[in-house]
Amino acid sequence: MRAACLYAADDLRIEDVVEPVILNERDVLLRVEMAGICGSDLHNFHTGQWISRSPSVPGHEFVATVLKTGAGVSALKVGDRVVADSRMPCLTCDKCRSGHGYLCSQMGFVGEVNDGGFAPLTVQAEQQLIRLPDQSVPSHIAVLAEPLAVALHAVNRLGTAVPKDVLVMGAGTIGALTAILLQHRGVRNIALFDTNQERQEIFCKALGLGIPGAGELQDNAFDACIDTTGSAGAFETSLSSVKRGGDLVVVGLYGSNITFDMNRIVEGGLRLSGCAAFDNELEEAVLLLAELAPKLACLTCRQISLEDVPSMYGELSSGTSAVQKALIRHDVI
Ligand SMILES: [Zn+2]
Ligand SMILES: [Zn+2]
Missing domain, CATH: 3.90.180.10 (Medium-chain alcohol dehydrogenases, catalytic domain)
Structure with missing residues (x-):
């Protein structure tokens, strides 16, 4: 074969x-x-x-x-x-x-x-x-199912209380699936951002999300951010976009070391969570497939x-x- x-x-x-x-x-x-x-x-x-x-x-x-x-x-x-x-x-x-x-x-x-x-x-x-x-x-x-479990694990890092405003950095598979899950959980304002505008626009339109421009990612605008990019530049934006006391979940892999202002986390009281793969989320992801199928088809x-x-x-x-x-x-x- x-x-x-x-x-x-x-x-x-x-x-x-x-x-x-x-x-x-x-x-x-x-x-x-x-x-x-x-x-x-x-x-x-x-x-x-x-x-x-x-x-x-x-x-x-x-x-x-x-x-x-x-x-x-x-x-x-x-x-x-x-x-x-x-x-x-x-x-x-x-x-x-x-x-x-x-x-x-x-x-x-x-x-x-x-x-x-x-x-x-x-x-x-x-x-x-x-x-x-x-x-x-x-x-x-x-x-x-498997990447959906990865996205579910990242979303679960936000805890059980549903945040109002969430920024998702990166409209690749994990970013897109994260946006779908946040929508499914009733998050009111989801901003999905990608520097690849074509990829961002096609998916946001299909899922019925607004299309945020870079200028709309203001400082301290979001309760939480899930950064799926593995990009130093994106992480800088993620860090400055989260409100004081908010959550920053990092799920991308980085090709090299990055530097950032640690005081944004310390003084802002941010919770920074790293996550790779998933814990027990695959069973739930498999159960969600049929229900989420119309959105996954986006x-x-x-x-x-x-x-x-x-x-x-x-x-x-x-x-x-x-x-x-x-x-x-x-x-x-
Ligand atoms: Zn994978
Ligand atoms: Zn072991």
């Missing part, structure tokens, strides 16, 4: 590989319907930060159908549609043993520790898979073939693409 194989930083090849087989009794052989390209896939491609095996087949965001189960699999059967829990914690460190596996110091991910969904077939352990509660959710919606997605992945990496990395999520379809040659 054909697969995308990451050998090293800046070295991704589409090539023939041996089809995976069930090796353990808890393994499940899956036909991948659709797989999403994540910002972390691009980060790993550019930096090689998480290459623990070479080559490896990336792809931790996917929806798939069960083709075959190992003898010890009990909760899944042939034909079930599933999504993957991308996280592979070590299960032995202090955080894992105390029930906080999402903070595992040795956290690995599907598509890094093992081969993922950038191939038409993949084998995953049963505990890595969640059966879709609504089996009829279309692939292009179900494939968003994302600017592009369905591509496996052979298109290298050029799509280039387009997404340019920062100028209006595409929020590229989805690999394995039935498209």
